[in-house]
Amino acid sequence: MPQVNVIVKWKGEDHKLEVETDDSVEVVKIQLYTMTGVQPERQKLLFKGKTLTENTVLNSLNIKEMMGTPGELPKEPENKTLFIEDMSDKQLAETLKLPSGLQNLGNTCYLNSTLQCLRAMPELQESLNRFTSGSTDADNLTASLRDLYRNLNQTTEDAAPYHFLQILRTAYPQFAQRNPNGYMQQDAEECWTQIVSSLKQANIPVPNQVSGSSSETSSTEGSFIDRYMTGEFTSILKCIDAPEEEEVVIKENFMKLNCHISVIVNYMQNGIMMALDEKIEKNSPTLGRMANYSKTSRISRLPSYLTVQFVRFFWKAEQNVKSKILRKVKFPIELDATDFCTDELKNKILPLKNRLREFEKERESSKNKAKLAINNDQDIVNSNNDETANIEELKKLIDPDLEKDVGANVSGLYDLCAVLTHTGRSADSGHYIGWVRKENSEDWIQYDDDRVKPVTQEEILKLEGGGDKQFIYL
Known part of the structure; x- marks a missing residue:
């Protein structure tokens, strides 16, 4: 492999380069790049008036001198690259196709976070679209919510919920409380309760695809709130002071579960179970006076959407304020509610739940195998066929009574779809944020009033509490 000294002229200067004659022009360009900083694709090497290609071998040429130029320097692009960290909130939302945020109208983060979390239910939005306006406060609030959601779904611009807020304050004057600095901060859970109560009073219908396709034997009586967000407790009352007194069985509806927080509660499921087993005082017909009772409640109907409140606030009479329990409580991305249910409901949901677990x-296992081998097209087709067969098998395992109960959960399993968090030491101060999972995805969206951004599932799991950071409330 004889060597030859090549003179390359660039920027009016001669550059001496020692190359192997068995090398190609491509190798020479790489050497020139290390010497001059000119990218190989921008180099033009001429020999006896002809441009040399990368594959030309030097020993095929009678080389005495090669002349090179850097070629035409690239022009600066007319539109400069805009990086995500340099984008405004509006540019970020348009680029990433983020949903719309809600402007803070003066301590209204409690409202904005509540509205964004309720918006996570597509069936609710469809039911609202079927609602026709009425004349009561509940009707007006419902119609305003319908119009607000329609507006949010048609634009990436932030919305100012003036009209909805005005109606809310008229219907529920507590949200119109003021101090010398303006409107006061309010409790997001109280806001959630009043909005859901209004939707229930307005009697918004069940989603159209359900009422239009359900069989005659399906139960579609009641509103969306009754069918999709309301569960049922079956409770047993036993008199502790008079054990001979006959037990009393009562049925009660609920729209949210409470997670009690104490020094022994580390997980949401433990806090819920504590709330289901409680001690109460009531009049005893046997003793003719107030007596102590144990009240054991279990769920006899699970709704499609289950709301859980972390009972973090308690009243401090000496300070006249709702103080906050800062304890860290872990919560799951998928909740198995079977342990909260009556034996009768367990028997109805277990066949489907157990088969779902087996499929998971x-x-x-299939995912792990796929990491070790590349499937061909036929493998993918077979996988899709298997999935269809699985769905048909699962449908057959749905209990007939639950299948008729429109809006009921038929498996006892829940996927986390929205989280409302709070930071601060009091419910009537601090700041609220809504976090909503994107449909059919593990990715989430953070709604901090009009500041909307994508977040990961790992960030959601960090909202378990402790200290003064944002953590889960609803």
Whole structure:
């Protein structure tokens, strides 16, 4: 491999380069790049008036001198690259196709976060679109919510919920409380309760695809709130002071579960179970006076959407303020509610739930195998066919009574779809944020009033509490 000294002229200067004659022009360009900083694709090498290609071998040429130029320097692009960290909130929302945020109208983060979390239910939005306006405060609030959601779904611009807020304050004057600095901060859970109560009073219908396709035997009586967000407790009352007194069984509806927080509660499921087993005082017909009772409640109907409140606030009489329990409480991305249910409901949901769990294990096993091999097209087709067969099998395992109960959960399993968090030491101060999972995705959206951004599932799991950071409330 004889060597030859090549003179390359660039920027009016001669550059001496020692190359192997067995090398190609491509190798020479790389050497020139290390010497001059000119990218190989921008180099033009001429020999006896002809441009040399990268594949030209030097020993095919009678080389004495090669002349090179850097070629035409690239022009600066007319539109400069805009990086995400340099984008405004509006540019970020348009680029990432983020949903619209809600402007803070003066301590209204409690409202904005509540509205964004309720918006996570597509069936609710469809039911609202079927609602026709009425004349009561509840009707007006419902119609305003319908119009607000329609507006949010048609634009990436932030919205100012003036009209909805005005109606809310008229219907529920507590949200119109003021201090010398303006409107006061309010409790997001109280806001959630009043909005859902209004939707219930307005009697918004069940989603159209359900009422239009359900069989005659399906139960579609009641509003969306009754069918999709309301569960039922079956409770047993036993008199502790008079054990001989006959037990009393009562049924009660609920629209949210409470997670009690104490020094022994580390997980949401433990806090919920504590709230289901409680001690109360009531009049005893046997003793003719107030007596102590144990009240054991279990769920006899699970709604499609289950709301859980972390009972973090308690009243401090000496300070006249709602103080906050800062304890860290872990919560799951998927909740199995079977342990909260009556034996009768357990028997109805267990066949489907157990088969779903088996499918999840099989799917996870398939994913692990896929990492070790590349499937061909036929493998993918077979997988899709198997998935269709699985769905048909699962449908057959749905209990007939639950299948008729429109809006009921038929498996006892729930996927986390929205979280409302709070930071601060009091419910009537601090700041609220809504976090909503994107449909059919593990990615989430953070709604901090009009500041909307994508977040990961890992960030959601960090909202478990402790200290003064944002953590889960609803």
